[in-house]
Amino acid sequence: MRKKGFTLIELLTSLAIASILILTSYMIFGTSINASKKTFTNELEFKSTSVGFTYIENIIRNSYKIEITEDNGESNCKFYIINKAQQNSDQEISTYRFLTDISKSSNEKTLFAEITNISNQGLRNTKVPISKCDDLYLYFDVENERVKVIINKDNPRLRYETLINVGKRL
Secondary structure: OOOOOOOHHHHHHHHHHHHHHHHHHHHHHHHHHHHHHHHHHHHHHHHHHHHHHHHHHHHHHHOOEEEEOOOOOOEOEEEEEEEEOOOOOOEEEEEEEEEEEEOOOOOOEEEEEEEEEOOOOOOEEEEEEEEEOOOEEEEEEOOOOEEEEEEOOOOOOOOEEEEEEOOOOO
8 A cells, every 4th residue: 555645855845946936036036126226316316416507507507697617627607696585585696616525414425516606795605415425527618608517527327418608797
């Protein structure tokens, strides 16, 4: 009389097949998670760079005056903006100058705007972080009346570049 059940070879074979299936599933799942993390990181870097670039572009386009300043290696100009804080209040005039520096909070290279309110009696200078940024090239060409802006010039994946015709704003 023969007993019903599995032989040792059948059990070892099924265990080996199950182990291979579990290992394959684990590797596929791990690869998928790593790809998702990389995509998420790339998207955050892209959005951060995009925000910084758009901020600079808006300041340049809204400026009524551009003044040549000492070249700090990243920029040679500052931009004058008229701000209306409230409906019935006086207009405030601020200057904006852009630079990169290491952020104290994140220890990453960051794009900053140096904003100076020149309307009040006492000049108030503020350094505002805008976005993560490896490097900046922002130069005003007086002869051709153009501002050239390049962010992250050494990173082809995150490089932004534009040439803005500003006309006579000196």
